[in-house]
Amino acid sequence: MRRLAWLACLVTLAASVPQPGYAQNLILTESEISAALSHGPWPPPGKNDPSNRMSGNSAAISLGRKLFFSSKLSADGTLSCASCHQPDNGFTDGLPQAMGHARGDRNTQSLFNQKHQRWFGWDGRNDNLWAQSLRPIVRSDEMALPVADLGTALSGTNFSDPYSRLFGPAHSHTKEQNLVNVGKLLAAYVETLETGKTPFDRFRDALESGDMVSAATYPEAAQRGFRIFAGKGKCNFCHTGPLFSNGEFHDAGVPYFVTADRVDEGRHGGIKSLMRSPFTLDGPYSDDLNKTGAWKTRQLVRSHNNFGTFRVPGLRNVELTAPYMHNGSLATLEDVVHHYSSIDLERLHADGELILQPLGLTESESGDLTTFLQSLTETEN
Amino acid sequence: MVVKKLIAGLALLAASTAVAEACAIPDGWTQMQVEAFQPSTIALKLPPAPIRVGEPFAVDILVCADQQPGTGGIRLDATMPAHKHGMNYRPEIKPVADNVYRASGMFFHMPGEWQITIDLLSGGSGQRFMLKVPAR
The missing domain is CATH 1.10.760.10 (Cytochrome c-like domain)
Known part of the structure; x- marks a missing residue:
């Protein structure tokens, strides 16, 4: 009798163990x-950004990371990219709206997986990551650095030598070119956040x-x-x-509606900004002679339905x-x-x-x- | 009056038959549908089904018509009728061979059934062709 009970237990136990192929x-x-x-x-398989010759460059990624965490890119030396894009906070800041030198209208977006995006920003005002990276530096409500001061921020600091090795000395470039170069360095780093x-x-x-x-x-x-x-x-x-x-x-x-008498146009405003920008994949600062990806900006449909839509x-x-x-x-x-x-x-x-x-x-x-x-x-x- | 209409109809039928015979649709191409009889025929060469969401693609357009429209006479659009929206990008159309045009920059951003519509414009009149394709 006892032997039968043990056998019953073993059978029950065996039946409860998942068999191969049994879900x-x-x-x-x-x-x-x-x-x-x-x-x-x-x-997904990733590839370097042809419009950014710093994409995938280890020296550029290293310098981009240093710049990301440096407050020298802000007007008063108090803010860095990491002030809003905090690594310990999912690369956001945990606030409803971003707080740079002034409070913004929108939530700080996380920087994870930007390498795989097609548009950048809540309103898609940029068609590439390096353009998206340079904007906050000069926006008055974000880091507010005058473009003309960027060369000074790069010269005479521990950024000067690595920057020169990649681009030549900062003082040899126009202020816009330095801004684009910094955008490309930041983008090279942000691409690694996967x-x-x-x-x-x-x-x-x-x-x-x-x-x-x-x-x-x-x-x-x-x-x-x-x-x-x-x-x-x-x-x-x-x-x-x-x-x-x-x-x-x-x-x-x-x-x-941002306030009772002000609205956030969303994609509608983003497209307007995109069309005015010299920093697009179709523009003079792209390193890609084939203008790969520029089709999306050239062939964009503009519709009133874009108003108030967000990425x-x-x-x-x-x-x-x-x-x-x-x-x-x-x-x-x-x-x-x-x-x-x-x-x-x-x-x-x-x-x-x-x-x-x-x-x-x-x-x-x-x-x-x-x-x-x-x-x-x-x-x- | 009836006889005149009959003659006109027969002439139209003869013309479209001649066009169809002169412009056979190759294997692998899909003829577009029409809601009412049209004298021309259009066929598309699409990527393998289902079309992948979120990836740009191109479509080749074979136009079998008495008179080729030229790129300015072809309007291509695609919508999701169930969702009431279209594409976010306007395809660029260029000739690639005799009677064949290529629409590049097609982009389906949502899974489900899309309807491709082509309007053939010439001599002040238009013909409309449609084709439903799945995207996944």
Whole structure:
């Protein structure tokens, strides 16, 4: 009798151990798995920026990093790029709106994964990273350094020799050229800020390789959250691909009034700024003689629908970059989920896209979606 | 009156038949649809389906018409009818061979069904052609 009991125990124990190929807790359907696969692999193949001859140059990256953390690029010597783009804060500052020499209208964007972007800034006013990097130096509400003072900031400092080795002495260039050169050094460094693999990536990679046992270790709550993300949430219409962003501009139902009598034009204003800028991929400061990528600026469609739309941010490490939306109006991820769950259609452009609808998520569904978003944070293993 | 309409219709049919015979659609090209009879035929050579979201691509356009429109006579656009939006970039159209034009800078930024529309303009009149393509 005792022997039979032991045998029953062993059989029960054996049945509870996952067998090779048996997915214990994988709940996604075949089409949902296909949707998950589209968000990788991570990282995507990267290549150097042909418009920036400093891209991928180790000496330039090193100098760019030093400049990033240096307050010598600000008018009063108190601010550096890192003042707003804080490494320990997801390369943001944790504030609703950026605070340079004055408070800005918009939330400080994280610098993760900029190498893979197509447009830069909430309004896409720049079509390349080095142009985006030089703007804050001279903006009066950011670092406010007069362009003419940049040469002095570079000369007679520990930046002088490495700068000269890369570009020649600062005093031999125009002030605009020095500004562009510094932008290219900063961009060379920022390109290296790439997030690592996340629990979602390991899940996705396991699905692709057919390792359903490993895939089944991804929490069911996160899987349910992904089901909402790629299903009734339609989040992946805009948050597409490995970057979880299509890199384009949409109306997310967040008010674009800054004050009662001032609006943030969003992409509409960004395009105006882009068209006036000499620092584009089509311009004289690009190192790319073939003008690769300039097509997007030359062939841009200008429409009244661009008004009040903002660039879709990537979602990798999104848990680390609160608060959210272009004006930092949503404090937590839970607030973001609630925003889309109960979106006010009156706030969307009357003749705009017909995509967003209030999702009407239950508390449990909201929790699952938040859990999925949290699984996009890089981890060691 | 009826006879005149019949003669005009037959002439149109004969002309389009002649055009179609003179301009056979090669393998791998997809003929565009029309809502009403059009004397011309247009076929597209598309990237392998489904078209990838977020990556620029080019489309070759074969125009079978009595008179070639030239690049100024071809208007190409693409929309997502279900979402009420179009592309964010205007493709550039250039001739690449006899009867063939290339539209570069096509860009689908969202997954789902897109509708490519081509308007052929000549002699003050226009013909419209459509094709639905998936993007993923």
